[in-house]
Amino acid sequence: MRVTGMVQDRTAVKTKIILATIECIEKDGYNAVTTRNVAQAAGVNNAAINYYFGSKDNLLEETFTFTLSHFFIDLNEILKDHNLNTYSLLKVFLSFLLEGLINYPNLVRAYFSVPDVFHKFGQSFLRQLEQFLETIAERIRKENSALTEREIRLSLMQIISVIISLCLPLDLFHGFSGLDLKDPATRTAYIDHLLTRYLNWVNPLEIKEDEQKVAQLLDKIKNTLDFDRPD
Structure with a gap:
């Protein structure tokens, strides 16, 4: 049960960051997206982007x-x-x-x-x-x-x-x-x-x-x- 909960939590956080990425693309355009402004829009720290996605390129791809x-x-x-x-x-x-x-x-x-x-x-x-x-x-x-x-x-x-x-x-x-x-x-x-x-x-x-x-x-x-x- 705990493992399932952890997977669900991880998915929820990743989805939240992806939605923030979409928000940033719509606000400033694709070329202006940075991990910093995505983290700010998602309400997480910059380290969370690297933890869940590894890099900005991976974040954009996902x-x-x-x-x-x-x-x-x-x-x-x-x-x-x-x-x-x-x-x-x-x-x-x-x-x-x-x-x-x-x-x-x-x-x-x-x-x-x-x-x-x-x-x-x-x-x-x-x-x-x-x-x-x-x-x-x-x-x-x-x-x-x-x-x-x-x-x-x-x-x-x-x-x-x-x-x-x-x-x-x-x-x-x-x-x-x-x-x-x-x-x-x-x-x-x-x-x-x-x-x-x-x-x-x-x-x-x-x-x-x-x-x-x-x-x-x-x-x-x-x-x-x-x-x-x-x-």
Whole structure:
């Protein structure tokens, strides 16, 4: 029992330090992270960083491993429900993706702009995203056999690109659109507007019927999106 408790304590402290690292990346950017400011944000001494991680490089590597594993878990959670139509599945995924891009822009930027990080983690992120889109494409084929393979792939590429373009930088179209995408209701309305243009064969009544399931699934993955912050 005592050994189990020690393992749990160690995991809790490591998670606390990793969350502090994410906080520092978001506050000052990837290149500004130091063990000193992470220790301060985590409320531990600098020696604790070395004890649990050995070095700043190891800490950053475990931080990206941690965040990427949460992304994979969330993708799998989204795909578990085989009763949801592709409109609802994409609505959950786009809501999840957009919220992550809004809440963790510097973390996302590091995945793709820091060569070592991209080589170790960014490519894996893209592979998982591609596998997810392949699964969605297969479901679309079953729902609407009239669509060609090219139409399906182009539509999915355009849908994802529209979401990502809003966040790099986030306020690129803010003045033009007047949208506050940090507001959950605004994000939902925006995603619905987007999906109805591309997935117009889905019955509106089915979409309405799935609203509760969509909300429940988003609630289910919210904790992992927030990286299970300890009390």
